[in-house]
Amino acid sequence: MPKIVDHDQYRKELLTKCFDLFAAKGYGAVTMRQIAKELGVSTGTLYHYFPSKQALFWQLYDELNERDTASMNAVLNSTDTLEERITAIFDYIAQNEDYFFKQFLITGDFYQQQDREEILANETLKHNYELNRDFVTKALETDDPAVVNFAMCLATGIMVVRLFEGNVVEYAEQAQLLNKMLTLYLQGSALSDVNVT
Amino acid sequence: MPKIVDHDQYRKELLTKCFDLFAAKGYGAVTMRQIAKELGVSTGTLYHYFPSKQALFWQLYDELNERDTASMNAVLNSTDTLEERITAIFDYIAQNEDYFFKQFLITGDFYQQQDREEILANETLKHNYELNRDFVTKALETDDPAVVNFAMCLATGIMVVRLFEGNVVEYAEQAQLLNKMLTLYLQGSALSDVNVT
Amino acid sequence: MPKIVDHDQYRKELLTKCFDLFAAKGYGAVTMRQIAKELGVSTGTLYHYFPSKQALFWQLYDELNERDTASMNAVLNSTDTLEERITAIFDYIAQNEDYFFKQFLITGDFYQQQDREEILANETLKHNYELNRDFVTKALETDDPAVVNFAMCLATGIMVVRLFEGNVVEYAEQAQLLNKMLTLYLQGSALSDVNVT
Amino acid sequence: MPKIVDHDQYRKELLTKCFDLFAAKGYGAVTMRQIAKELGVSTGTLYHYFPSKQALFWQLYDELNERDTASMNAVLNSTDTLEERITAIFDYIAQNEDYFFKQFLITGDFYQQQDREEILANETLKHNYELNRDFVTKALETDDPAVVNFAMCLATGIMVVRLFEGNVVEYAEQAQLLNKMLTLYLQGSALSDVNVT
DNA sequence: TATGAATGAGACTTCATTCAT
DNA sequence: AATGAATGAAGTCTCATTCAT
Structure with a gap:
């Protein structure tokens, strides 16, 4: 067995942490290295969870909508x-x-x-x-x-x-x-x- | 001051041409080379008229406001x-x-x-x-x-x-x-x- | 020494499966993950049988020669x-x-x-x-x-x-x-x- | 006028210098940085002359054939x-x-x-x-x-x-x-x- | 044994900017 | 004033390898 991690849940946790970063600096200005650093993981790990910067961004967007629905x-x-x-x-x-x-x-x-x-x-x-x-x-x-x-x-x-x-x-x-x-x-x-x- | 007028006018002409480019692709996605190409000048010339990409961008913004005032x-x-x-x-x-x-x-x-x-x-x-x-x-x-x-x-x-x-x-x-x-x-x-x- | 035989035999089975992969794409273009996936094992397991990519490659090479000798x-x-x-x-x-x-x-x-x-x-x-x-x-x-x-x-x-x-x-x-x-x-x-x- | 350089001729000079490097190490093992260093230029310059590593490689290949014809x-x-x-x-x-x-x-x-x-x-x-x-x-x-x-x-x-x-x-x-x-x-x-x- | 999450150096490539001409 | 060659830092992404479980 590998390290015990709920892949999907961890992915969502990472997304949550990305929110502020993108909001503050904008998509283009945030680098994957910065994101990784902010999340406290390596770039490799970041890419383990998100196949690309774009993909990460879309998933974040989806995540936001999901939340709004719930809170309104x-x-x-x-x-x-x-x-x-x-x-x-x-x-x-x-x-x-x-x-x-x-x-x-x-x-x-x-x-x-x-x-x-x-x-x-x-x-x-x-x-x-x-x-x-x-x-x-x-x-x-x-x-x-x-x-x-x-x-x-x-x-x-x-x-x-x-x-x-x-x-x-x-x-x-x-x-x-x-x-x-x-x-x-x-x-x-x-x-x-x-x-x- | 004969030359200065030309300089300034030419600068504004260049700005005008930048508008669509920035609007279509966004600041980050447009490169100075692209702009230069679109304007039909070299990057060197571009930098002759605008000290930096940011400066170009701000001047464009000013230009827009000036126009709005007039047309409204x-x-x-x-x-x-x-x-x-x-x-x-x-x-x-x-x-x-x-x-x-x-x-x-x-x-x-x-x-x-x-x-x-x-x-x-x-x-x-x-x-x-x-x-x-x-x-x-x-x-x-x-x-x-x-x-x-x-x-x-x-x-x-x-x-x-x-x-x-x-x-x-x-x-x-x-x-x-x-x-x-x-x-x-x-x-x-x-x-x-x-x-x- | 019951286990060792299995280990070695399994190793050879894995090698066999690598042959086409290397031949088709070349050493540099094949990643350890690809190999692992093709073999149906995890990267961890792959590294359990072969200490490194290079080692895997050399062993494959040896294996090939062994076969040729037999079949000729x-x-x-x-x-x-x-x-x-x-x-x-x-x-x-x-x-x-x-x-x-x-x-x-x-x-x-x-x-x-x-x-x-x-x-x-x-x-x-x-x-x-x-x-x-x-x-x-x-x-x-x-x-x-x-x-x-x-x-x-x-x-x-x-x-x-x-x-x-x-x-x-x-x-x-x-x-x-x-x-x-x-x-x-x-x-x-x-x-x-x-x-x- | 920019620095006086015969773009195409310089490109060929660079190609010539790449020959040994590729022959010695193989395509995959040579990095663009290495090439640039070997050629005595920056990576930026390298990409100024060759749009990609592959393109550089193909051009080298063409160049070789051209030479052979002449020398035989x-x-x-x-x-x-x-x-x-x-x-x-x-x-x-x-x-x-x-x-x-x-x-x-x-x-x-x-x-x-x-x-x-x-x-x-x-x-x-x-x-x-x-x-x-x-x-x-x-x-x-x-x-x-x-x-x-x-x-x-x-x-x-x-x-x-x-x-x-x-x-x-x-x-x-x-x-x-x-x-x-x-x-x-x-x-x-x-x-x-x-x-x- | 076996897994796959994690790492981080390093690959290719881009781009604002400078500068010799 | 104008050109475009040159720069090199920095960006995205890959990958052999390690390690906790």
């Missing part, structure tokens, strides 16, 4: 009103902003690995988006896809702006705004629905 | 109502989406050149943001910074989502939504202002 | 005339051409392991040559070493030319030529011997 | 009889044995670069063989291809045996033998031709 489900518990749910979501993003920054940056790296066409055809990417969409749909309790997109784009935008510009926008403030506007808008829709009827 | 001013001409102005802005983004994609990607590369701290302290970046903010402020004719941010984040978000996910959102649709909500919201504010008064 | 003896049975014996030898080479190709290629690899001096001083190599020489001497029933060398070089040459150039020469044709020439030559020698006497 | 033509001058011509050829080989050794070893390496099929289909290889064949045909003044092959295989065989076994055969001795046998054989053919007529 708890957010909407114990929320009753629309306002509470909006607040909960923006709070969740705010709390995990650092993680989202990193994930976004890594996705950005991901992007530069291949042609745009391939990216847009990529199943993992699509799947991740569907996930988020369903989540927001459930939160807003609306079946108007435009509204769902509206909220998602706003949230994404805030995050991106904060990433690039710093604290020029605040989550809580924007959450309130969204809440008010949405309430007014949905009331309006409801009214016009009533009127129509 | 014309957008709001011949718009009277809020709706028209919102439509005009989103239309402008939609028309130049490809350019914004590239600019965003290059900014992303830019980001990976250095620490987050330095980025956020960077004057060029700040300046660019101020510019956009002023533009939106003027367009929305509101002095509520939260609302300005709201619109900016939404627009940014739509662009980013489309970049990564494809045509899952549409500019026109979101523009309409924003228009309705904003109208309702601003009316409400006006009313409450009145009430308060 | 039967060739000259039931041949009466010189013509029959020459035909038998060339036939034997033709039948086993593939094996000779591989052996030659492996010997070529062998060569590149060390300095020419060492090669020429190598006992295994010498021994193998003596073996072949004795065999040909017996076949030609002559004690003129020049003639023996002549035949050996011709046979070697045909094999090498076919290895590198393909079927541009035929064994049977050359065997006939050698037979005729040798017959003429040996008759002549005999005559002159008589004359001398 | 002078050999048959001032030879009148068959004996003189045979002697001249074997002498030529003996004089340049070291070169032939190296060429043969490099060809052997060459062989291990790719599949046998590809090798045999390789035009350079075929061309080289044709060249040698024509040369020998002219030297022996016979149009019997079997005899030409006979002589070629013998010469090749002597060279190969000497390469692997050392001075166990001598060129001069074998040249004499070949001369005698060939003379006898050709006389015989001539006679039988006469008889037939």
Whole structure:
């Protein structure tokens, strides 16, 4: 018997440790030697677990998505009103902003690995988006896809702006705004629905 | 100073040609030799105009911002109502989406050149943001910074989502939504202002 | 000593399986992992039987020679005339051409392991040559070493030319030529011997 | 203008210097760093002239063939009889044995670069063989291809045996033998031709 | 015995940059 | 101002070998 190691589990542990490194420096700027050093293994070992730098990167990306799916489900518990749910979501993003920054940056790296066409055809990417969409749909309790997109784009935008510009926008403030506007808008829709009827 | 003008102008011409290259492949993936070849000059000449790859990159970034400033001013001409102005802005983004994609990607590369701290302290970046903010402020004719941010984040978000996910959102649709909500919201504010008064 | 026999026999089995691998790809291009995989064992096990890659290689070489010795003896049975014996030898080479190709290629690899001096001083190599020489001497029933060398070089040459150039020469044709020439030559020698006497 | 260098001529100079290195150690055992060091250039420069190690190797191979063609033509001058011509050829080989050794070893390496099929289909290889064949045909003044092959295989065989076994055969001795046998054989053919007529 | 995880030197190759011309 | 040859550090990856189990 060889050294007792759960190959797959150890592989995931290594991936976890890579996260920060890629997020901080970007795919291109991180060398396999650096990764190995950071993980406390030799380059040989690194290649024992990941056939190439690209492969390591893709596996990391998959791993991230898997996590997100798991952690998002708890957010909407114990929320009753629309306002509470909006607040909960923006709070969740705010709390995990650092993680989202990193994930976004890594996705950005991901992007530069291949042609745009391939990216847009990529199943993992699509799947991740569907996930988020369903989540927001459930939160807003609306079946108007435009509204769902509206909220998602706003949230994404805030995050991106904060990433690039710093604290020029605040989550809580924007959450309130969204809440008010949405309430007014949905009331309006409801009214016009009533009127129509 | 006859030569200097030529020098500077030629430098800008070279920069222009670099834009697509960086946008398509990313900073790290483009080599100075590739750039030189694309520009039809030798590496020696390239280094004659730009002291380093980084410098070339920064100058490109500056160049981009300069252009944006110029081209954005014309957008709001011949718009009277809020709706028209919102439509005009989103239309402008939609028309130049490809350019914004590239600019965003290059900014992303830019980001990976250095620490987050330095980025956020960077004057060029700040300046660019101020510019956009002023533009939106003027367009929305509101002095509520939260609302300005709201619109900016939404627009940014739509662009980013489309970049990564494809045509899952549409500019026109979101523009309409924003228009309705904003109208309702601003009316409400006006009313409450009145009430308060 | 019950275990030792198994050990040695297993070792030889492993060697046999290595033959094709080395012949096909060459010493340098075959990795120990590949060998292990091909043999259906782990690298650890491989190293249990062979202290190093070089050692494995040398043992393979020895093994080859051992086999040749055994298989060549039967060739000259039931041949009466010189013509029959020459035909038998060339036939034997033709039948086993593939094996000779591989052996030659492996010997070529062998060569590149060390300095020419060492090669020429190598006992295994010498021994193998003596073996072949004795065999040909017996076949030609002559004690003129020049003639023996002549035949050996011709046979070697045909094999090498076919290895590198393909079927541009035929064994049977050359065997006939050698037979005729040798017959003429040996008759002549005999005559002159008589004359001398 | 850059440093004045005749790119192509310098490339050939570098190739020449590589010859011994490859012949002595074999393709696999020579590293690009070693080559660079030996040539007195940096690895970067080496790659400036040769896109890869393989490419360098193929170019070397081509270069060798080109040379052989040139140098073989002078050999048959001032030879009148068959004996003189045979002697001249074997002498030529003996004089340049070291070169032939190296060429043969490099060809052997060459062989291990790719599949046998590809090798045999390789035009350079075929061309080289044709060249040698024509040369020998002219030297022996016979149009019997079997005899030409006979002589070629013998010469090749002597060279190969000497390469692997050392001075166990001598060129001069074998040249004499070949001369005698060939003379006898050709006389015989001539006679039988006469008889037939 | 047998396994395969681990090692780390070293292979090929790239690339920003310099410099002689 | 312009060229492109030259540099060498550094990147990704391989592989013979060792060793804990």
